[in-house]
Amino acid sequence: MNTCIFIAKNVTKQYGNYIALNNINIKIPQGSIFGLLGPNGAGKTTLMRIINQITAPDSGELYFNGEILNRSHIPLIGYLPEERGLYKKMKVGEQALYLAQLKGMSYKDAIQKLKFWFEKLNIMDWWHKKVEELSKGMAQKIQFIVTIIHQPELLIFDEPFSGFDPINAAIIRDEILELSKQGTSIIFSTHRMESVEEICTDIALIHNAKTILDGPISSIKQKFTDQTYEITLLQGELVKNNLFEIINREENTFIIEPNNGNSIQVILESINKEFNIISFKKRLPSMEDIFIKAVNHE
Amino acid sequence: MNKIWLIIQREYLVRVRKKTFIIMTIVAPLLMVALIIAPTMLALKSQQDRLIAVYEEENVIASQLENRELLHFKIISQEEYLALKSNFNSNLYYALLDIKDNVYTLYSNQQIALATRNNIEVELEYILEKENLKNAGISVQTIKAAESNINVITKIISEDGTATSSNAEVSTGIGFMSGILIYIFIFMYGTMVMRGVIEEKTNRIIEVIISSVKPFQLMMGKIIGVALVGLTQFVLWIGLTLILSSVIEALFLNDTIQNMSQDNSLILGEVNSWFGGINIIQILLSFLFYFLIGYLLYSALFAAVGSAVDAESDTQQFILPITIPLILSFILIQPIMENPDGSLAFWLSVIPFTSPVIMMVRLPFGVPSWELALSMLLLIIGFLFTTWLASKIYRVGILMYGKKPSYKEIMKWVNYRE
Numbered sequence: 001m002n003t004c005i006f007i008a009k010n011v012t013k014q015y016g017n018y019i020a021l022n023n024i025n026i027k028i029p030q031g032s033i034f035g036l037l038g039p040n041g042a043g044k045t046t047l048m049r050i051i052n053q054i055t056a057p058d059s060g061e062l063y064f065n066g067e068i069l070n071r072s073h074i075p076l077i078g079y080l081p082e083e084r085g086l087y088k089k090m091k092v093g094e095q096a097l098y099l100a101q102l103k104g105m106s107y108k109d110a111i112q113k114l115k116f117w118f119e120k121l122n123i124m125d126w127w128h129k130k131v132e133e134l135s136k137g138m139a140q141k142i143q144f145i146v147t148i149i150h151q152p153e154l155l156i157f158d159e160p161f162s163g164f165d166p167i168n169a170a171i172i173r174d175e176i177l178e179l180s181k182q183g184t185s186i187i188f189s190t191h192r193m194e195s196v197e198e199i200c201t202d203i204a205l206i207h208n209a210k211t212i213l214d215g216p217i218s219s220i221k222q223k224f225t226d227q228t229y230e231i232t233l234l235q236g237e238l239v240k241n242n243l244f245e246i247i248n249r250e251e252n253t254f255i256i257e258p259n260n261g262n263s264i265q266v267i268l269e270s271i272n273k274e275f276n277i278i279s280f281k282k283r284l285p286s287m288e289d290i291f292i293k294a295v296n297h298e
Numbered sequence: 299m300n301k302i303w304l305i306i307q308r309e310y311l312v313r314v315r316k317k318t319f320i321i322m323t324i325v326a327p328l329l330m331v332a333l334i335i336a337p338t339m340l341a342l343k344s345q346q347d348r349l350i351a352v353y354e355e356e357n358v359i360a361s362q363l364e365n366r367e368l369l370h371f372k373i374i375s376q377e378e379y380l381a382l383k384s385n386f387n388s389n390l391y392y393a394l395l396d397i398k399d400n401v402y403t404l405y406s407n408q409q410i411a412l413a414t415r416n417n418i419e420v421e422l423e424y425i426l427e428k429e430n431l432k433n434a435g436i437s438v439q440t441i442k443a444a445e446s447n448i449n450v451i452t453k454i455i456s457e458d459g460t461a462t463s464s465n466a467e468v469s470t471g472i473g474f475m476s477g478i479l480i481y482i483f484i485f486m487y488g489t490m491v492m493r494g495v496i497e498e499k500t501n502r503i504i505e506v507i508i509s510s511v512k513p514f515q516l517m518m519g520k521i522i523g524v525a526l527v528g529l530t531q532f533v534l535w536i537g538l539t540l541i542l543s544s545v546i547e548a549l550f551l552n553d554t555i556q557n558m559s560q561d562n563s564l565i566l567g568e569v570n571s572w573f574g575g576i577n578i579i580q581i582l583l584s585f586l587f588y589f590l591i592g593y594l595l596y597s598a599l600f601a602a603v604g605s606a607v608d609a610e611s612d613t614q615q616f617i618l619p620i621t622i623p624l625i626l627s628f629i630l631i632q633p634i635m636e637n638p639d640g641s642l643a644f645w646l647s648v649i650p651f652t653s654p655v656i657m658m659v660r661l662p663f664g665v666p667s668w669e670l671a672l673s674m675l676l677l678i679i680g681f682l683f684t685t686w687l688a689s690k691i692y693r694v695g696i697l698m699y700g701k702k703p704s705y706k707e708i709m710k711w712v713n714y715r716e
Binding site: 077087101103 | 312501506508509510714
């Protein structure tokens with residue numbers, strides 16, 4: 001886990017007077033699913049464009065697999081931008097072939113891999129259709145395929161699930177997880193925190209052109225946890241005492257906060273004497289809570 | 299390089315396969331042929347032999363009237379004359395020429411064609427002049443000897459001192475045609491490049507593509523691809539026009555061709571002498587050069603305009619300054635042809651933005667080599683400059699959505715780092 005697929009060191013990018021990225025540092029571990037989070041206009045798109053070498057930073061260092069980022073890395077990266085589209089008048093198969101070849105695949109290789117993926121996602125009969133005949137969700141599937149077709153080492157998805165119905169979103173999510181299992185590193189930018197929770201291993205939170213939070217999800221959650229616990233009883237009423245306060249209650253579930261210095265073991269023992277405990281866990285903040293807290297705190 | 303080739307291929311194939319391209323390619327030559335053939339056919343149809351009935355009591359002048367092409371004279375008797383005059387109802391005669399006491403009257407039951415009247419007048423004048431001279435005591439031989447026929451030959455003395463014949467009409471024709479063709483080509487295909495750029499921007503495929511290739515590669519691939527489309531269409535037009543017109547000529551104008559073939563060698567000789575003063579090879583090569591480099595210079599700017607806007611309706615403001623020099627050179631074709639060596643002609647044929655059209659207009663009249671070389675050099679420099687400028691605007695513009703930028707903002711883009 002020590003090796004990183006991508007490192008940005010002190011990266012700054014300015015458009016005129018507008019600072020898009022201000023001295024940003026990011027490390028994306030090999031094989032991780034890296035959530036790139038942040039409010040609108042935080043600089044996420046700029047960072048993704050820099051990784052794709054669509055734009056270059058004003059200052060800072062960029063490394064891909066330990067090497068200074070250069071054009072030879074282009075075929076090793078796959079990018080699904082948020083603003084994505086296809087040539088409407090072109091046929092699906094022809095267009096997929098064109099885009100795959102632009103990524104450096106040979107014609108033979110491209111056609112073979114495309115056929116494999118078209119079969120896998122069950123869309124072979126679209127091959128000769130024009131893109132304008134497809135629905136938005138259908139076009140999104142094509143875009144997903146052309147993003148991953150050249151088997152890049154790093155995949156960058158910007159809002160990959162937008163435009164998909166829940167069934168197709170699940171299909172695409174499973175494909176992303178499958179690619180991750182095969183060792184592909186993935187950068188995943190979204191505003192949907194529940195999907196971050198679901199699939200990301202690491203995150204970075206960018207706000208006002210700066211990284212304000214980064215690291216593995218588990219350690220970030222630890223950092224943001226407050227000392228509250230969730231206890232569900234079979235029956236009965238828990239009342240506050242000198243050991244703990246009750247913050248909230250919903251049916252038989254109580255949220256408690258220990259008073260100063262009281263260890264959770266002592267509290268648990270005391271409750272266990274009186275009641276039947278069904279479940280007990282430390283409350284961890286959701287990514288949504290963390291996001292809002294971190295951004296507002298800045 | 300490989301990727302540019304892929305882009306060129308796509309841009310070319312997508313356009314060449316379009317229905318509008320195929321229709322245009324077939325319809326345009328048909329129109330051209332129709333434009334060439336129709337007037338000829340019409341003219342041939344209306345040109346029929348006309349038989350003029352002539353009546354003169356003494357038959358002094360009437361007997362001297364000579365038949366000429368499409369115009370025949372027949373001296374008629376008094377009865378026939380009186381019958382015709384009272385009721386001109388004849389399928390045989392076109393008109394009746396009545397000669398009486400130096401008064402010449404043409405009778406007919408229809409409006410008499412101007413050409414016919416003129417021809418008769420010319421003939422009568424010639425006869426009367428001869429008669430008058432004879433009456434003044436000058437013999438026929440003297441008159442014959444005095445007749446002269448003059449044709450002024452124009453020749454151009456080139457730099458190496460050889461004189462070649464020239465023909466202003468042919469030069470004008472060639473200059474005009476090539477100037478107009480370049481103008482149309484740049485406009486048509488420049489706009490095509492611009493539309494292509496806007497299309498990629500509005501359907502949002504642009505970001506996907508430039509994560510694989512450099513914006514410059516995409517821009518140049520598009521420009522070159524469209525240039526090849528233009529060349530294809532051009533070659534097809536010329537080819538189809540030639541084939542169609544020769545087929546139609548063979549089918550409908552067979553007789554005329556046969557008649558003409560007798561004079562063929564004569565005509566060929568004349569055509570050769572027309573072109574004698576014009577360096578055809580130089581004109582063809584220059585045409586190709588101005589055609590291509592002129593297009594490249596302008597299409598880069600058209601691409602930059604396309605990248606700066608979100609929709610074609612927003613392009614007006616930016617298109618105008620680009621097209622002004624083009625339209626200006628189009629308007630000035632006429633005055634330049636009247637004075638192909640003036641200082642206006644010189645400057646406009648050297649400045650890159652107007653030189654593609656204006657130099658082609660001047661070239662058939664003869665242009666010193668140094669001027670041609672200077673114009674070409676400046677055009678290449680101009681093309682490199684506009685391409686450099688356009689690529690700077692393009693790479694920023696294609697990723698900008700929303701508000702239409704001002705000129706000031708666009709100038710700022712040029713200074714952005716990559």
